[in-house]
Structure formats: C-alpha cells, structure tokens
Amino acid sequence: MTSILKRNRIGLIDGPPGTGKTTFAQWAAERCGRPSAVAAMPENPAPNDFLRVSIVAVTGQNPDGHNKTEMEAELVAALADWKGLLILDEIQNVGLRGLTEARYIHDTTRPQFPLLLVGWGASKTVRENQPLSERIRQRRFFKPLKGADLFTTVRAIDERFIGVPDDVIRYADDRYAQGLLRRWVALIETLQDWEVEHANEDDLTEAITSITEDEDEDEDDAA
CATH class of the missing domain: 1.10.8 (Helicase, Ruva Protein; domain 3)
Known part of the structure; x- marks a missing residue:
C-alpha cells in the first residue's frame, strides 16, 4: 500500500466479504497521510455508474455532467485536485466497460491519484481486462482470520x-x-x-x- 500510495499506482485486494479489505485500505491511506473515498458499485450498474458513483465518493455531491464525456472531465478534475486514494469496491460488479473506464480515468490524470480495486473475485474480474490487469502494481488476497x-x-x-x-x-x-x-x-x-x-x-x-x-x-x- 505504501508503494501504491506514494507512486499513485493501481492495487488490488481480493477476498470474501467481511475480511477487512476496504477497512484496511482506508487505514493504510490514513497512515500515509492520504485521504480516501469508497466508490461501491451496485450489483447491476448502469453504463455510467462508475463515473457517477466515483464523483459522489470523491466530492460528496451528485455529478454536474449530464453525459459520459462531461462526467469524465468532472471526475478527472476532481481527482487531480483531491489526490486521495479512490477505492473501487465490489469491483466484480463493474463489468468490462466500467473496468475500461477506470483504467482510462487513471491514465488520463497521468496519474495523480492511487486506485485500489477491491472485491470478492476481483482478480478474476480484472483478468478480463488485460490492459488494466497489466497496470496493477500489487495484488493481495485476504482470508478469514484463524x-x-x-x-x-x-x-x-x-x-x-x-x-x-x-x-x-x-x-x-x-x-x-x-x-x-x-x-x-x-x-x-x-x-x-x-x-x-x-x-x-x-x-x-x-x-x-x-x-x-x-x-x-x-x-x-x-x-
């Protein structure tokens, strides 16, 4: 997490619900002096839900943009100013289009924010999008404590x-x-x-x- 946060890279945490994936990510960001926001994807997201949910998570407000292009520009600007850790939670719900959008947004900022992909089956989901999978710096798997x-x-x-x-x-x-x-x-x-x-x-x-x-x-x- 230190490497991801310092260099604004992409990381991934996979594991069953309740194992502390998102909680750990927020704790790590706090320890490194970076803000964090959780964009939790719904089970059946609409085409622009990644953009909408991420804008709300980062800014605390609904998007001003009315279409994909406007919301992309709005999210890029917000992330560039904010410079915090964006935690994309329930990544297994995002779908190929959402994964491509996440990679595009991260690339477009060149990059000015760290991105963490979190979910149960996150690794399998991301493998479906090879360009995004190749950009992941660290992968970790959480399990129940024993x-x-x-x-x-x-x-x-x-x-x-x-x-x-x-x-x-x-x-x-x-x-x-x-x-x-x-x-x-x-x-x-x-x-x-x-x-x-x-x-x-x-x-x-x-x-x-x-x-x-x-x-x-x-x-x-x-x-």
Whole structure:
C-alpha cells in the first residue's frame, strides 16, 4: 500500500466479504497521510455508474455532467485536485466497460491519484481486462482470520482482549465472528457501547445475542 500510495499506482485486494479489505485500505491511506473515498458499485450498474458513483465518493455531491464525456472531465478534475486514494469496491460488479473506464480515468490524470480495486473475485474480474490487469502494481488476497493470526489481530485492535484467554476469543469466533474482521468490529463496538472494560465469555455471549437479534430484525424488515 505504501508503494501504491506514494507512486499513485493501481492495487488490488481480493477476498470474501467481511475480511477487512476496504477497512484496511482506508487505514493504510490514513497512515500515509492520504485521504480516501469508497466508490461501491451496485450489483447491476448502469453504463455510467462508475463515473457517477466515483464523483459522489470523491466530492460528496451528485455529478454536474449530464453525459459520459462531461462526467469524465468532472471526475478527472476532481481527482487531480483531491489526490486521495479512490477505492473501487465490489469491483466484480463493474463489468468490462466500467473496468475500461477506470483504467482510462487513471491514465488520463497521468496519474495523480492511487486506485485500489477491491472485491470478492476481483482478480478474476480484472483478468478480463488485460490492459488494466497489466497496470496493477500489487495484488493481495485476504482470508478469514484463524489460529495465531486471529488472537493477535483481535488483541491488537481492542485492548479489552489483552489478557483474555485464547479459548474465550475462539469461543466468540466459533459462535459468531467466523474469522471475519467485520463481525469482530461489531462485537467490539457493542462492548464499547456497554462500557465493558475486560471482555469475558458472558459479555461476549450477551453481545452476540444482541447483534444477532438486531440482524434478524433487519432481515425481517427487508423481507
């Protein structure tokens, strides 16, 4: 990420949902003193959705342009002034046209911003666009946490777990988190809200119950 950010290159992170791909990218940009914006692609994007979503992500406003040419110029100008990391999330939804557009925009700025392609199946998706694939400087693959990596990471991201036995962390992971950083963050935020200073199995059980009940309610509302 340091190389990508310093030289305004293109990188790629592939991995299952919830493994922390986008969170890591934003954290890395912050550590390097660069702003970041996430352009999350919808499942069935319209022809100009890459441009529209990216403009909104970078500027916080809807595009002024009314067609492809106008929006391209608007995005190029915004990125050149901004100079932050553009994270193109859910890249598997972009399609060949969107991938070509992303490469064109990055090339047109010569380049003045770093671009990160993120998604589940991102590597396979990008291989369909050889000119873009050849421009990728770094590729990384994220997986669910397990073993020593699980214990080290959980304790590193929240001090409540420093000194908590491995079997308690493993209990919460087996019952709910499944090695996914997104779920561990949900657990940690719940413990923070409850002002729990040192997590134990009972605290984690209550937090898991609370989170899963909220998730079930959200699913019922969506249905």
